[in-house]
Amino acid sequence: MITVKCFALVRELSQCASLTVPFEPGMTIASLQHQLAHRDANWQLALEGKVLSACNQTLVDSDCALCDGDEVAFFPPVTGG
C-alpha cells in the first residue's frame, strides 16, 4: 500500500488529509497523481497547478519511482518563515 497525505490547499480542495492506495509495480509520483486526479472533480482541482510532492518526507520530482509501503505527500509551494 501507498499512504498518501495532503496538506494545506491540496488537503482542503481534495477534502482528504490521508488515504491509502494499492501499490502497483512501476508506480511513480506522476502516475499516482494522475490516478488521484481522475477520482473526482475535487481531486482534479486539488492536484492541478503547482503541486509539490514528497516521498518518505523528502521532496522528489514527479518521475520518482515508488515502492510498496512508501508515504507520499502532495502540497502547495511552502510559505513558512
Added chain:
Amino acid sequence: MFSSVTCDDFDQASLYSRLQAEAVAGGAGAIVTFTGLVRDFNAHGRIEGIELEHYPEMTEQALRQLMENACARFSLTTVGIVHRVGKIANHEQIVWVGSAAPHRQAAFDGACYMMDTLKQAVPLWKKEFQSGHGKWVAAKASDERAALAWVQGIEANSE
C-alpha cells in the same frame, strides 16, 4: 545545534542563552539572531492573524538538513531554529533563527541563508484571516529568487 516546532510562543532570551552556551563552547566570536513577527496587514488591508499548518514528520527532517547545510556552507559554530505552528495573532513572534560563527560575516550569512531557504524547503503553509475568512498565502517569487540566489551564488532582486 537545535530546532523545534511549537504551538506556543517562545522566549528569545532562553533561546539566545542556549545558542550562546553552544557558541562559546565551540569558540565562536559572533552571534546573529533574527525574529520574524506576524504583520497586521497584507496587500488587501488589515488581517486578523494567521494560522500555520505543517507536515510534522518532514518539518523536523527539513529543518535539520537546512541547519547542517548552513553549518557546512558557512563554517558555523552552531545554529538554532524555532518555528511556530497553529493560530498566531498579529504582532506575535512566528520564527527565530540564530547563527554563531568565529566572525560576524559568516554569522550574518548563516542567519540569512537559513531564513531564505526555510521559506523554500520546509513544509509550512500560512493562512491569513481577513474579514472572518481564511486564505492560503501564495508563495512569493521574491522568496524563490532569494533562495535560488544562494544556490546560484548571485544577488537576489529585491521586491
